[in-house]
């Protein structure tokens with residue numbers, strides 16, 4: 001009887017989550033990356049109907065994840081107050097505010113936190129639900145017509161091995177890219193603020209020569225973007241991350 005019940009619950013759980021490819025598509029804002037001929041990446045604007053349908057699908061998933069978190073977390077995992085984020089690395093590292101720095105493919109809408117050696121533990125800044133993860137990056141940079149291109153699996157070609165965390169308290173998204181193989185969490189896992197997610201690596205587009213040894217950390221909130229309400233837009237998490245780093249240095253966390 002209990003075995004049957006456990007099986008039914010497990011089957012129901014899988015309906016709460018979508019494939020990581022779908023999750024990446026719902027996560028990207030007004031444009032999405034495509035590889036029309038499997039080589040160069042291009043950014044294609046989503047149509048209005050794609051955007052509106054994507055927001056509706058994401059909202060429905062979020063309602064499910066909130067219920068999922070509430071069912072499983074009970075009193076043992078609580079949502080994280082905004083002034084209690086945990087610094088996302090086990091060491092202080094080198095924190096720069098490089099949000100919106102210009103890059104060849106547009107502004108860099110995330111923070112890069114540089115470490116002196118790979119393998120440093122990446123931690124969840126807040127408690128929440130893992131809504132996408134990918135740990136099978138096998139690509140890298142290869143030379144072909146027109147120069148270097150990258151290829152492979154993982155969370156996405158750009159992220160390499162990575163993790164996407166949903167905060168059921170705020171509805172915010174935390175995204176970690178370029179991790180080493182051996183991610184500690186899988187889609188559907190509940191995590192507590194400060195819990196280990198994986199280790200800093202150089203997978204995805206950080207495998208470009210000279211671009212290693214950092215955690216790419218992006219933070220998104222739903223807002224008004226390209227005239228559609230509810231699209232996820234990148235927010236600079238530097239103030240919260242800097243405050244969390246100061247707490248780490250003081251030994252408060």
Ligand SMILES: [Zn+2]
Nearest residue numbers: 110111112216
């Ligand atoms: Zn980056």
